[in-house]
Amino acid sequence: MQTNFSPAQLADPHMKESEQILRTCVHCGFCTATCPTYVLLGDELDSPRGRIYLIKDMLEGGKPATAEVVKHVDRCLSCLSCMTTCPSGVNYMHLVDHARAHIDKTYRRPASEAFLRTLMAKVLPNRRAFRWSMALARLGRPFAGLAARLPQGRRLAAMLALAPASLPPASSATRPGSFAPKAEKKGRVALLTGCAQAELAPGINEAAIRLLNRHGIEVVLPRGEGCCGALVHHMGKEDAALAYARANIDAWTAEMAKGLDAILITTSGCGTTIKDYGFMLRGDPAYADKAAAVSAIAKDISEYLETLPALPVTVETGQSVTYHAACSLQHGQQIKAAPKTLLKRAGFQVKEAAEAHLCCGSAGTYNMLQPEISERLRERKLGNIAATRPDIIAAGNIGCMTQLAQGTTTPIVHTVELLDWATGGPKPKGL
Known part of the structure; x- marks a missing residue:
């Protein structure tokens, strides 16, 4: 794509990065077929290619965001299916993140929406x-x-x-501390506690800790670590997102000095952002190197478990499990096989629904900010899952799990909870 940014504009590193991304796009339109909002709405401006044109016009012209631009950028789920599909390697994630930050700075939303x-x-x-x-x-x-x-x-x-009918009690898996392995120590990892998942489903990290300890891995929950920043990052609130990132980097850097094999994440939406810390803080002299080091050892829990030897299966498995691939895992991190491989290794009968590449409509805060589109995507996803007749739905992201649970009575369980149960842990509460 031809661009016409001025030298003064390109002196801004954010603008320079976006200009390079724009120039990578060749208008092929392959992204439209895999974009959930285009599939639903059929509007070119609700496709990645259409949004790219809108963003280019806004940034290149140095214009404040307009209501039209905001409408279509807001409708983007940041599912990143377009990046999986794109033959030219367009980094749409960084482009739309820049656009959202520009919108947050230049567009005045209606008072009720701004307050919300x-x-x-x-x-x-x-x-x-x-x-x-x-x-x-x-x-x-x-x-x-x-x-x-x-x-x-x-x-x-x-x-x-x-909102759930009730919240689980406080858990040791949500407080700073260290969990020693049950066998000979073979490694040491940090586990992200985060924010929403720690309150909604602490059992996920409890299962991860038990499973890792069984493998001989010491697990540490560092003091000072908290929200990864993804929620505010995707709302365009760049300063707040970077503040969360810096706090986590400080906490993890202190643990890395003691020896740390990996930083593990059980919420894939957080994982995509943490793996991008190096890019997000590339211009910060005090944090650029530390951020890159953190991103380099950040791993999804399934990504790390796949590298460990298989544990003995201690309960009768074989249940039909339909695996729901969270967008942040399959598109954001390009992790597609590991969760299914691990579930099969544990004895489950693993299925995958049709249109597995399409988003369920959760997408962080999307199901609250764009409820109509979100509901349509959820019903489409649940229809495809129901066709597989599963005993259990497995997923690796709390947002997807909460979203899907609104429309089905089939148990929805985190992948790591099933793996823990199969190898000696308690039966997941969801079952």
Whole structure:
């Protein structure tokens, strides 16, 4: 794609990076066939290629974001299916992240929407505030119908629907500490505690710790680590995202000095962002090298487990498990086979639904900010999964699990919980 950025614009490293990405695009349109919003809506501007044209015009012209640009960029799920499909290697992720930051700085949203986004950016990454918000949401669920009639009410109703009936009690897997292996020590890893998952489903990290300990791996939950920054990053709040990233880098760097084989993540949406810390902080002299070092050893839990010897299976498995591939794992990190390989190795009958490349509609905060599109994608995904007649749905991302659970009674369990159960851990609560 031909571009016409001025030398002054290209002096900005963010703009220079986006200009290089734009020049990589050859307008082929392969991305349109795998873009969930284009598949649903059929609008060229709701495809990656269409959004690229809008972003190019906005950035190249040095223009503030318009309502039209915001509408179509907001509809993007950042599922990154387009990057898997693209034959030219267009890094759409970095381009749309830059566009969102530009929108956040130059576009004035309606007051009710701006308030909602600010509230989400403050509450969701903060575990204590998030827990209180879930308690309030449970009280508000009976009024979801009334809420839908208010400004931003459709979004508020979607938030209330996502709130669980109850939250699990506090867990040792959500507090700083170290967990020694049950056998001869063979390695040492840090495990991301994060934010929302620690409150919604601490059992996922509990299962990961048990499983890793069984392999002879010491697990440390570093003090000072918290939200990865993905939630605010995808809302265009760049400064807040980098602040979260720096705090985590400081916490992990201290552990790396003691010897650390990997930083493991059980929420794939977080993993995609953490693996991008090196890029996000490339211009920060104090953090560039440390961020790159952290990204270099960050791994999804399945990615790491695949490198370890198989453990003996201690319970009768064989259940039919349909594996739901989270976009952040299959597209963002290009990890496609490892979870299925591990489940098969543990004795499960693994299936994959049709249209596995399409997003379920969760996408971080998307199911709250774009509820209509999100619901359509969820029903499409659940229809494809139901056709496989599974006993269990397995996934590697808490956002997907929460999203899918709204529309099915089939148990939805994290991959690592099934692996833990098969090799000596307790039966997952979801079963």
